[in-house]
Amino acid sequence: MTQVEAVARHYDALDVHYREIWGEHVHHGYWRSGRERPEQATRALVELVADAAEIRAGARVCDVGCGYGATSRWLVAERGAAVVGLTVSAAQHRHALADLGGAENPRILLRSWLDNGLPDQAFDAVIAIESISHMEDRARVMAECHRVLVPGGRLVVLDWLAGEGASRWQRRALLDPICRDGRLPELNTLRDYARLAATAGLTEVHGRDISAHVWRTWPVVLARGVRRLPSDRELRRLVLDRSHAEHGFITMTVRVLVGYATRAFRYGMLTARRA
Numbered sequence: 001m002t003q004v005e006a007v008a009r010h011y012d013a014l015d016v017h018y019r020e021i022w023g024e025h026v027h028h029g030y031w032r033s034g035r036e037r038p039e040q041a042t043r044a045l046v047e048l049v050a051d052a053a054e055i056r057a058g059a060r061v062c063d064v065g066c067g068y069g070a071t072s073r074w075l076v077a078e079r080g081a082a083v084v085g086l087t088v089s090a091a092q093h094r095h096a097l098a099d100l101g102g103a104e105n106p107r108i109l110l111r112s113w114l115d116n117g118l119p120d121q122a123f124d125a126v127i128a129i130e131s132i133s134h135m136e137d138r139a140r141v142m143a144e145c146h147r148v149l150v151p152g153g154r155l156v157v158l159d160w161l162a163g164e165g166a167s168r169w170q171r172r173a174l175l176d177p178i179c180r181d182g183r184l185p186e187l188n189t190l191r192d193y194a195r196l197a198a199t200a201g202l203t204e205v206h207g208r209d210i211s212a213h214v215w216r217t218w219p220v221v222l223a224r225g226v227r228r229l230p231s232d233r234e235l236r237r238l239v240l241d242r243s244h245a246e247h248g249f250i251t252m253t254v255r256v257l258v259g260y261a262t263r264a265f266r267y268g269m270l271t272a273r274r275a
């Protein structure tokens with residue numbers, strides 16, 4: 001099975017759980033004070049990306065790994081952008097199209113970023129929220145970001161990361177299983193991402209560790225899952241059936257929390273510009 005197929009299978013198999021537990025946005029929230037409600041934190045993360053990507057009315061935006069298309073739709077509705085989103089999950093694509101009800105903006109494609117077929121210099125901004133960590137060949141991933149951006153265009157990447165100083169033990173006990181169960185070929189550090197962006201020819205490369213603002217996502221997700229258990233037979237099956245192909249996702253949730261607490265696992269934002 002290729003990496004793209006493994007990721008597609010993961011999101012297709014867990015489709016119903018993602019929608020019921022995470023909702024239509026399959027990404028962390030961003031807490032400024034720590035007192036916000038989860039929906040406010042979800043919106044804050046999208047606003048953070050939109051602002052960093054300098055998305056204004058009429059901007060052409062590519063949403064790499066768009067999930068159910070919720071961020072793409074938000075950028076159209078709230079910022080007046082023209083958005084193209086890509087996902088490799090047929091289930092996500094189907095739901096995204098159903099939510100659009102025939103509207104043509106955003107345009108949601110069932111297609112891999114590594115084989116995107118998009119024209120050169122077609123976008124004012126490329127955003128990738130928690131998708132690049134699923135992809136192999138990150139040098140090519142960044143080269144594609146550079147290729148489709150217009151000169152002056154912005155790249156904003158939010159992603160799961162390895163801590164800069166993760167020990168061998170932390171890699172073995174936390175990061176390697178997170179990669180295996182989350183269908184991630186590897187976890188890069190923020191510095192790795194910055195180097196990849198610079199090597200692809202991007203300028204104004206800036207990385208920011210925002211773990212302190214986002215880690216609260218996981219207690220929220222765990223609590224939602226636990227609350228659903230008594231009434232959700234499929235979720236109970238996922239939790240209890242060790243032979244379920246995506247069973248590891250449950251323990252991964254706990255490993256991510258331990259990873260944040262021990263700084264082995266991090267979450268960061270990379271911004272860059274095509275010169």
Ligand SMILES: C[S@@+](CC[C@H](N)C(=O)[O-])C[C@H]1O[C@@H](n2cnc3c(N)ncnc32)[C@H](O)[C@@H]1O
Pocket residue numbers: 004007011024025026027064065066067068069070071086087088089092111112113114128129130131132134135
């Ligand atoms: C954690 S979800 C994030 C979804 C979305 N960005 C959001 O914030 O709701 C990861 C997404 O990356 C997408 N993805 C993973 N590998 C991909 C690839 N090679 N090309 C395009 N999308 C990919 C998956 O299909 C999925 O939609």
